[in-house]
Amino acid sequence: MRFRILGPLEISGAGRTLTVTAARQRVVLSTLLLDANCVVSAAQLADALWDHEPPTTARGQVQICVSALRKTLAGLGLPDRIITRPPGYLIAVSDGDLDLHYFDRLVLAGQQALAESRLDDAAEALSGALALWRGAALAGVESQALRVAATRLDERRLAVTEDWLDVELQRGRHQHVVGELRELVATYPLRERLHAQHMRALSGAGRPAEALAAYRSARRTFLDELGLEPGGELRRLERAILTDGRADEPAEAPPPPAAVPRLLPADPAELTGRDGPLALIRATLATSGAAPVPVVAISGPVGVGKSTLAVRAAHALAPAYPDGQLYLNLLGADGRPVPPEAALGRFLRALGLPGATVPAGLDERAELYRDRIAERRVLVVLDDVTHERQVLPLLPGTGGAGVLVTSRRRLAGLTGARSVHLDPLGVEDSVRLLASALGWPRLAADPAGSAVLAGLCDGLPLALRIAAARLAARPHWTVAQLAGRLRHPSRRLDELSFGGLDVRARLATSYAALAPAARLLFRSLGALPDADLPTPPAPWLPGAREADVEDALEELVDAQLVEVGVGPTRYRLSGLVRLYAAERLAGEPTTHAPAESA
Known part of the structure; x- marks a missing residue:
């Protein structure tokens, strides 16, 4: 491992291990490593460096720290690890480089083995995870913000220790863990789970009198410190030992661990031009356990990359939600919500x-769902939401969880949600996305054609990925050749379909969800000569009332099929949407405005 934060901060490379001595450099490096492979803003680094208001020179001092760290890493044979990426910096960490990432993988492996009753494998994985710790997390790093993060890591270590002890007790290794449990109970006298494990270990080792003495000691501690009697598990263990001389292991064994769902799709290979929104999402959802439950709602037009951003953010946030990630696309395969x-x-x-x-009913299911995830650190990702009605029953009731929603509409009805709206990519970012799939040499051979191709895709990541996939599948094509095929309006949507990705199919789901009057208006817009829509809108549907036309127009705006700008021409259709409207116009009648508006 190159980087270690589960204990004092250390870096290894070039055959040696280095402890960073400069206090500010320790803070900056620790902050970057806690969010490895994700952008950390300069403002976040300044907040970590200064517990109170950062000075006016904060940005410059952050740059100095980063520069010094880059020299240190280069001296250890680790150059180019800290990357400048607006609005801050990113530290690139490969698989196995960071002890925290390795810890997370081992814990997950142990939990999976335990769920499958493979006790020996579970014990090996969990003990391996605990062996990575060399002391308190980030020991010696002085920062109020990092102390909070370090405390959270230490709490995770203790919870994994308790999980490992449960496995050892299930394996019958009672005598083996008695000594360690005695030390843990002395260190954490108010953790009831440790007291119960101590009693079970003593009882299983044939020492019932000591187990009862351990119960009496725990009871005195709870009464003195909290004014409370011990909980139900400790009292049940005491009764079992008094009755049978030992804890009834089959009856009193802890319940199987709660299922830890890992439902996220694969982490996207490339996310281009979304560093700002990604940082905002992570900052909002990074602290699980907040009350009220944090909610982020991502909106934007078809194909703009909402789902890709949400999945990338959810993977980056996984360490903050160790109890699992729930994911569901709320737009069915048939296009219905x-x-x-x-x-x-x-x-x-x-x-x-x-x-x-x-249970069968919505209310009962919602109640049971809220109970199941209460106080659990679970991230809920609801993709392609059609309406707030789909979301509200799926919101957790208490802190511990976070919610990330994507929708083509702005979900203003989600009270308290942080809104993130995505616009199409600019030309530069569009070309970068193409290069991520094709490589720069192929695009560099025709920079002008690459810019034209990006423009013909309207800056939509979906269309750009389709174009890149088509070029990758046809290495004999030039970029200009594909751009030339897309120049033909009658063929452009046909060309933007490949390998199950289809711009036309995505637009069709938005169109199908419209009310009849809005569908009629959308088709009528396909007859307009250019992208900018003339105002006022009443003449767009001859014979229809102006109020009906305006209502239908606002529905198209809500569905992100019509863009709203500023200036004398407020409304416009993007190129691909306009082509789709023209297709619908050619295939469906537009002569029944009064009936469809009714």
Whole structure:
């Protein structure tokens, strides 16, 4: 491992291990490593460096720290690890480079093995994860913001320790863990789970009198410190030992661990031009356990990359949500919205509830769902939402969870949600996205054609990825050749379909969700000679009332099919949307405005 934060901060490279001595450099490097492979803004680094208001020279001092760290890493044979990427910096960490990432993988492997009753494998994985710790997390790094993060990591270490002890007790290794449990109970006297494990270990080792003495000691501690009697598990263990001389292991063994859902799609290979929105999402959702539950709603037109951004953000946030990630696309394969009761049924099963025990009604499912994830650190990702009605029953009731929603509409009805709107990419970012799939040499051979191709894709990542996939599949094509095929309006949407990705199909789902009057207006816009729509809108549908036309227009705006700008021409259609409107116009009648508007 190149970087270690599970203990004092250390860097290894070129056959040696280095401890960073400069205090500010320790803070900056630790902050970057806690969010490895993600952009950390300069403002976040300044907040970590100064517990109070950062000075006016904060940005410059951050740059000085970063420059010094780059020299240090280069001296260890680790150049180009800290990358400048607006609005801040990113540290690139490969697989196995960071002890925290390795810890997370081992813990997940242990949890999966335990869920499958492979106790030996679970014990090996969890003990391996704990062996990575060399002391308190980020020991010696002085920063109020980092102390909060370090405390959270230390709490995770203790929870994994308790999980490992449960596995050892299930393996019958009672005597083996008695000594360690005695030390842990002395260090953490108010953790009831440790006291219960201590009693079980002593009882299983044939020492019932000591187990009862341990119970009395725990009871005194709780009464003295909290004014409370011990919880139900400790009292049950005491009764079992008094009755049978030992804890009844089959009856008193802890329940199987709650299912940890990992439902996220694969992490996207490339995310271009979205560093700012990604940083905002991570900052809003990074602290799980907040109350009220943090919610981020990503909106934008068809193909703009909402789902890609949400999945990338969810993967980056996974360490903050160790109890799992729930994911569901709420637009069904048939183009119809997934009902919330169906979504709740899938989530409840993913959370470990047998299918036969899932209640039938929406209200009962919502209540059980909120109970199942109460106080659990779970990230809920709801993709391609059609309306707030789909989301509201899926919102957790208490802190611990976070929610990330994507929709083509701005979901203003989600009270308290942080809104993130995505616009199409500019030409430079569009070309970068093409290069991520094709490589720069192929685009550099025709920079003008690359810019034209990006423009013909309207800056939509979906269209750009389709174009890149087509070029990758046809290495004998030039960039200009594909751009030439896209120049023909009658063929452009046909060309933007490849390998299951289809711009026309995505637009069709938005069109199908419109009311009849809005569909009629959308088709009529396909007859207009250019992208800018003339105002006032009343003449767009001859014979229709102006108020009906305006209502239909606002529905098209809500569906992100019509763009709203400033100036004398307020409304416009992007190129691909306009082509689709023309197709619908050619294939459907537009002569029944009064009937469809009614």
